[in-house]
Amino acid sequence: MKREISRIVENMKPSGIRAFFDLVLGMKDIVSLGVGEPDFVTPWPIREAGISSLEQGFTSYTSNKGLYKLRLSISRYLKNTFCMEYCPDEEILITVGVSEAKDLVLRAILNPLDKVIIPSPSYVSYGPLTELAGGVPVFIDTSKNNFKLTAGMLKKHIDAKTKAVFLNYPSNPTGVSYTKKELNALKDVILRHKLLCITDEIYSDLSYDFEHTPLPTLSGMKERTIYLNGFSKGYAMTGWRVGYACGPKEVIAAMTKIHQYTIMCVSITSQMAACEALHSGKVAVEEMKREYMRRREIVVDGLNALGLKCHKPNGAFYAFPSIKKYSRNCLDFAQRLLKEEKVALVPGTAFGDQFTDYVRISYASSMDNIKEALYRIKIFLKRR
Amino acid sequence: MDEILEILEKDARTTPQEIAKMKRKKPEAVKKAIQKYEKEGVIVKYKAVINRDLIRDNNSEARALIEVNIVPQKDVGFDKIAERIYSFPEVTSCYLISGTYDLLVVVEGKNIHTVSNFVAEKLSCLENIRGTVTHFLLKKYKEDGVILKHREENKRIAISY
Numbered sequence A: 001m002k003r004e005i006s007r008i009v010e011n012m013k014p015s016g017i018r019a020f021f022d023l024v025l026g027m028k029d030i031v032s033l034g035v036g037e038p039d040f041v042t043p044w045p046i047r048e049a050g051i052s053s054l055e056q057g058f059t060s061y062t063s064n065k066g067l068y069k070l071r072l073s074i075s076r077y078l079k080n081t082f083c084m085e086y087c088p089d090e091e092i093l094i095t096v097g098v099s100e101a102k103d104l105v106l107r108a109i110l111n112p113l114d115k116v117i118i119p120s121p122s123y124v125s126y127g128p129l130t131e132l133a134g135g136v137p138v139f140i141d142t143s144k145n146n147f148k149l150t151a152g153m154l155k156k157h158i159d160a161k162t163k164a165v166f167l168n169y170p171s172n173p174t175g176v177s178y179t180k181k182e183l184n185a186l187k188d189v190i191l192r193h194k195l196l197c198i199t200d201e202i203y204s205d206l207s208y209d210f211e212h213t214p215l216p217t218l219s220g221m222k223e224r225t226i227y228l229n230g231f232s233k234g235y236a237m238t239g240w241r242v243g244y245a246c247g248p249k250e251v252i253a254a255m256t257k258i259h260q261y262t263i264m265c266v267s268i269t270s271q272m273a274a275c276e277a278l279h280s281g282k283v284a285v286e287e288m289k290r291e292y293m294r295r296r297e298i299v300v301d302g303l304n305a306l307g308l309k310c311h312k313p314n315g316a317f318y319a320f321p322s323i324k325k326y327s328r329n330c331l332d333f334a335q336r337l338l339k340e341e342k343v344a345l346v347p348g349t350a351f352g353d354q355f356t357d358y359v360r361i362s363y364a365s366s367m368d369n370i371k372e373a374l375y376r377i378k379i380f381l382k383r384r
Numbered sequence B: 001m002d003e004i005l006e007i008l009e010k011d012a013r014t015t016p017q018e019i020a021k022m023k024r025k026k027p028e029a030v031k032k033a034i035q036k037y038e039k040e041g042v043i044v045k046y047k048a049v050i051n052r053d054l055i056r057d058n059n060s061e062a063r064a065l066i067e068v069n070i071v072p073q074k075d076v077g078f079d080k081i082a083e084r085i086y087s088f089p090e091v092t093s094c095y096l097i098s099g100t101y102d103l104l105v106v107v108e109g110k111n112i113h114t115v116s117n118f119v120a121e122k123l124s125c126l127e128n129i130r131g132t133v134t135h136f137l138l139k140k141y142k143e144d145g146v147i148l149k150h151r152e153e154n155k156r157i158a159i160s161y
Helices: A007-011 A015-025 A044-055 A068-082 A097-109 A126-132 A151-156 A180-192 A249-262 A268-280 A282-305 A330-341 A367-382 B003-010 B016-023 B027-040 B079-086 B112-123
Strands: A092-095 A115-120 A136-141 A162-168 A196-200 A225-230 A243-246 A359-362 B062-070 B091-096 B103-109 B129-136
Touching: A007 A126, A015 A330, A044 A268, A068 A092, A068 A243, A068 A268, A092 A097, A092 A249, A097 A126, A097 A196, A097 A225, A097 A243, A097 A249, A115 A126, A126 A136, A151 A180, A162 A180, A243 A249, A282 A367, A282 B003, A282 B016, A330 A359, A330 A367, B003 B016, B003 B027, B016 B027, B062 B112, B079 B091, B079 B103, B103 B112, B112 B129
Parallel strands: A115 A136, A115 A162, A162 A196, A196 A225
Antiparallel strands: A092 A243, A225 A243, B062 B103, B062 B129, B091 B103
């Protein structure tokens, strides 16, 4: 049967990581720092809005683009928060999380063998989705520069086939974000080479050190950017699956074409809940953010004290420490840590083949769990 | 509200050293701030929130909310009579409230009889008390912002991107 599977899909890697994930999922009583979603439950008013929409009988399809009310709320939210202008009729599309939006945008813009630049380590789906859309991912290793892409690095990797650049800040897996100045430097290269930029800013609500600058707010960038965001991380709504894409109307129209045939529309319950999130969720987001910031200090400090060298993340809820002092094989390191001390984390190679010296630690876990995990890691490392 | 208070209100076991790390401050400065709050009475006490329903030999305990109507006294209003009420060790909380009655008093006792006796023999007999209405507590769902349930299982999958 294997012969019947498409070559692109056959070559996509589940690799050793999948087996490790299965190992974790099969074990009991572990302390996990390997979770890529908030440990908070969706704030009650948002859950309540979902329930009440069901009680009122909202169980139908919505417009392909998503509930107008939600698109309007998003448009207002972006305007009030970042001074970004997006028209709810033509420039916003509601998607099944940012995940679907990434797939749509790549399929909408890529012709066969177009290249897409991806700073790495990167979130796991950027490469495979690019390939599925017929494109060629070009990874730029940013580890030498504190996981930040610079204009120089970007310029070096651009050629005639380059169509687009992926940005993701604050980043999963590193937590690194870009300042306005750094973004402006990248902007100049993007505009000069007439590239498109796909910017995944799903963690923007969780920015700790400086104000988050959305890429489309830089002059000249709105026309070249597809801005992706959603409700999963800030509002702790991962399971609801609501994201959105904002961009030039031609791109949004092209994405909507694919979306209408594949997805039709996002679940109406989730869209109603998302409306409530924008309406009343801000206070809850701020409270969760403060808690993440406290955990960040404990985690970064704890890891560095253990010799797991770790830069300080600017946002999201991840740290990406180097394990070089103890191991050059992150998968082996993670497996041993799991078996010996029952602590789960994600090996760095999940985010790029060359990151064998790194692991991703998520601090979307209670303070008690974090302290317990750090203690167990300490015991584990003492034996090395 | 100072974040130090927010942190301690969430988990009173957090040490000054840990708070110092979280806030990137010196442990000494945090210690000093906490001492100041303690001295001023902002931080009144540190205690555990206990779900008594789960204590097996404790089933007989009874609690009641009592509405108390009182005749305010000259010069001191409600305060004097409130003091006489809250000084009883059986009273765990006491609030002056607006509405059809004046004081809301929470009383705890070994069982229904002890609480009833307290109301009948102590509370109702106090001077200036016009009347009481006693509501026995049947079940506690949430207290001080904490939902009192068996520890919730983890609903997230243990590892994900």
